[in-house]
Amino acid sequence: MTAERTWLPSSSHWGAFRAATDADGTLHVEPHPADPAPSPLLGNVPGTVRHRTRVQRPAIRRGWLDNGPGPTDARGDEEFVEVSWDTALDLVAEQLDRTRREHGNEAIFGGSYGWSSAGRFHHAQSQLHRFHNTIGGYTASRNNYSFGTSQALLPHLVGSTGVLLDHADSWQTLREHTDLVVAFGGLPGKNLSIASGGITRHTGSAALRDLGTDLVVISPLADDIPTGSGATWLPVEPGTDVALQLGLAHTLLTGGHHDQEFLDRCCTGFDVFADYLLGEHDGTAKSAEWAAAICGIAAADIRALAARMTAGRTLITVSWSLQRTEHGEQPVWAGLALAAMLGQIGLPGGGFGHGYGSMASIGDDAPALRLPTLPMGHNPVPTFIPVARIADLLLNPGQQYDYDGRRLTYPDIRLVHWAGGNPFHHHQDLNRLRRAFGRPDTVVVQETHWTATARHADVVLPATVALEREDVGAGYRDSHLIAMHQVLEPFGEARNDYDILAGLAQRLGVHEEFTQGRTPREWLVHLYDQWRGNLAAKGHDIPTFAEFWAAGDLQMPDVHPQAPLRAFRADPQRNPLRTPSGRIELFSETIESFGYPDCPGHPVWLPPQQQRGGPLHLIANQPATRLHGQGDVGALSQQAKVAGREAIRIHPRDAAARGISDGDVVRVFNHLGACLAGARVTEDVRPGVVVLPTGAWFDPQPDPVRPGETLCAHGNPNVLTADVPSSRLSQGCSGQHAYVEVELHTGPVPELRCSTPPLADS
Structure with a gap:
């Protein structure tokens, strides 16, 4: 007789859900009962949490371990050696301390950008920023890849x-x-x-x-x-x-x-x-x-x-x-x-x-209301970059650039500390980004899986996934606040980002300032009680934390503030x-x-200036089978692959002209790089247009057509997109479009390496 499963609540960026495990450890998920149209992306969850690409133990790149910190072109190619937590944290703390003493806190880039968790406390970026603020600050990033251009523009237009x-x-x-x-x-x-x-x-x-x-x-x-x-x-x-x-x-x-x-x-x-x-x-x-x-x-x-x-x-x-x-x-x-x-x-x-x-x-x-949020403190370092300028930052210390009416200078970054994000998904011209990641003395990455970012690090610290810890989840304009219960034990020796950073804080003498003496559960209660008190002061009856946690969720109070454009239209003077x-x-x-020629004072038609790398217009849009690169090893994402590669859609007319049939492995290339993809021939795109979604895990391997260069064997389109800003106003991401050629791949199809951890003796 099968034992009845115990379902526990959790949440994700693609929806709230419940999870349970069988006696053999098999994970099952089902959508929140209130969800009328659950996301199919939930199908990626069971296959990712115990995938072989999970980071099990702290690991250090062989060359950094043997030779110490310094610029190198070996990042992304060398194997890693697993070490103890004490060894890893001691080494990271030593390099953080050395960098700030010898070069100042401005030389630390902590502008991590990522979507690692829907939880409000275990939000890796917030945790990282809070930690660095306690040790003197860091060079930060501003805005986002999603709509960073608009974040610079709209304040000028509508406030x-x-x-x-x-x-x-x-x-x-x-x-x-x-x-x-x-x-x-x-x-x-x-x-x-x-x-x-x-x-x-x-x-x-x-x-x-x-x-x-x-x-x-x-x-x-x-x-x-x-x-x-x-x-x-x-x-x-x-x-x-x-x-x-x-x-x-x-x-x-x-x-x-x-x-x-x-x-x-x-x-x-x-x-x-x-x-x-x-x-x-x-x-x-x-x-x-x-x-x-x-x-x-x-x-x-x-x-x-x-x-x-x-x-x-x-x-x-x-x-x-x-x-x-x-x-x-x-x-x-x-x-x-x-x-x-x-x-x-x-x-x-x-x-x-x-x-x-x-x-x-x-x-x-x-409802639209503020959510429980971890305080990050104050960053005493004023230096920042627009988020999409990470490669420029690392490659061009001391270079000046324009941003939103200001003339700024890239600092000299010696240590990169990244948590909960994967720039080798978000960023463009990944071959250039590889060169950029070779310049710092030390790259530290806190990661759940062996992503391309982890493979380009010096020290990789294994982090838990959401199901391996407790948290409180909700998005802006969410109908519910979700009590995210721990469903699984941490994988291998993984720790949550808070505990990783608390260990570094202990070594750097700021443990009390960072933790305020609280455990993760005590932080959850503290943040919830603050949020509950603020809403109670406005007349809303919110259950206690214990009641909320036992229930698994609560429905948000009905808060719908007036749209500011309504009031503006009614009386622009008042x-x-x-x-x-x-x-x-x-x-x-x-x-x-x-005086920006690429963004004058009113809307204009400006023809594209980027180099035409081929006759086909590539659209690198968001995938339907995962969130960015998250879940790429999951079942839903894998089912959509063609010959194990990301699928590229091409119009029948363009496919016929190139001798390409549905299901073929094709080589997509331009002046920036190349990748392999699986052809999907369809009339759902215009002639002259091809579509290759982002998010396939970057898998650089020797290019058989261009000796001495690399191609992505898995189909990441950002080897083809140019790392140029939208304009001098925003310095925003411009990676949605590129020009490429597509040809039938006639040589051997290389085995994927991105699904095998780069460990010594693995």
């Missing part, structure tokens, strides 16, 4: 990113008020699985199917259309959305269909933008015909869409993907200007949205935005004063 992202109208509001949604970049359902910090109720996909509004999807990819939505698809040429937006704006302007009253009352700078649309200074009117020649959408269709936009309540939304490109500020700014011309910003279901279809929290109608004018800035004197 903050939160005005749009934190207060987006819900799908229900759109259902009740909106006549037409125009989605630049589409509304891909795969992204609605994910929310930073977790999501208990996945409602986005069903809401899109039942939206009840007209929908126009502007994207080169058919699967950016919500399933069952009946949307109109405009398969735009990749990277040309701005030209289409300007053509629509010109059509509204010359037809007299713009809302001049709203523009005068709530915006500034429209006259400058209008002159640009009319070609007053450059002699080129941004007409529908001009736009059609660039974006591949017929001029008649552009004029027809403009007419539809004026016929009722219209929402213009721009996905985050469009700003992860060269000149990525422009589609966001031009989309905002187009919405302003319609005069509906601040009306329920109308105006401008940013991120619908990019994350489950955008459009969710769950409720101004935090911009220099207090209004929406369609022309920004501040940005114009920076």
Whole structure:
């Protein structure tokens, strides 16, 4: 007779769930009972927590152990030697102390960026930053890869990113008020699985199917259309959305269909933008015909869409993907200007949205309130980099660069300390990043698995996964707070990040300051009680921690603050935005004063400048089978591989011209690098476009076609994407697009190395 399983609650960035183990240790997961449409990504969980790529014991790269710290080109290629925890922590503490004594705390890069856990306490990045703040600070990173370009731009235009992202109208509001949604970049359902910090109720996909509004999807990819939505698809040429937006704006302007009253009352700078649309200074009117020649959408269709936009309540939304490109500020700014011309910003279901279809929290109608958060303290080191400039930082100490009106200098980084993240997933031009990781004296990585980042470290400290510790989980606009119980014993000798850092703090004399004398469970109670007290002061009845923990979750109190754009629209004088004018800035004197040719003071069409590495336009989008690189060794992700490689989608016309059939192993290459992938031949992409999702674990091996160079045997597209900023304003990630060639791979198919730990005698 099979013993009844004991199900314990937990959570993840792709959804809350319950987990249980059998007597033989087999892990089972099932979605939270309140989730109407659980994410299929839960299927990756059982296969990852005990996978052979888990880091079992502290390990040190052979060359660093034998020769000591220093720059080297051996990182990523050498084997590791397992050591005791005392040995590893003693060595790391010694190098932290040496670096700050000899070079100052600015020489430590602790700007770790990652999605390692949905838990609010065991958030590796927060833990790492708290630790480094107790020992004198560190060089940090600012903004994110997801929408970092917008994080620099939107404060100039509307006062903050939160005005749009934190207060987006819900799908229900759109259902009740909106006549037409125009989605630049589409509304891909795969992204609605994910929310930073977790999501208990996945409602986005069903809401899109039942939206009840007209929908126009502007994207080169058919699967950016919500399933069952009946949307109109405009398969735009990749990277040309701005030209289409300007053509629509010109059509509204010359037809007299713009809302001049709203523009005068709530915006500034429209006259400058209008002159640009009319070609007053450059002699080129941004007409529908001009736009059609660039974006591949017929001029008649552009004029027809403009007419539809004026016929009722219209929402213009721009996905985050469009700003992860060269000149990525422009589609966001031009989309905002187009919405302003319609005069509906601040009306329920109308105006401008940013991120619908990019994350489950955008459009969710769950409560919006602050969550329990670990205090990180103050970083006394003022030096920082925009997050996507990590390779520049390591390769170019002392070099100056522009960022948001400031002239900054890269510090000389001697020690990198990374926890809970994998830059060899997020970053571009991975061959360049490999060279960059060779420059510091020491690289320390706290990791759960032998990712490419761990393989490029000197010291690897094994960290627990969420199911091996206790935590409290919730995302912004989540419906529930989840008591994340410990389900599994730590794998091997893995420790949670807090205990790892507490061990370093003990050796550096700051243990009490870092821990405040609390165990992880005591921290959970402390953070929860603070959160509970704050809500109680506002009249909300929240259960005690013991009651919450026993129940497994609690439903969030109904907190729905008024959207700031509603109040602004009603009275811009009394409720101004935090911009220099207090209004929406369609022309920004501040940005114009920076003198950046790649981001002038109003929306413009700027042709791409990156080198064309081939005839096909590669889109490196987010995967449907995992979160970034997390779960790549899981069952769902592995089932989607082709011949063990990441699948690349190619149009039948392009495949036939190259002798490629569905299921073939192909070589994808350009001037930056090469990778192997498995071909999926489909009409769901435009001719001339190929799609290779990010997240396949980077597996560099000797390139048989280019002697002396490497290729990724597994299919990571970031060996092909250029490490160049979106602009001098944001220095944001531009890795969404690249130009490549694809050919049939006729040589031997190499065995994957990324699934075998790089250990001595392994």
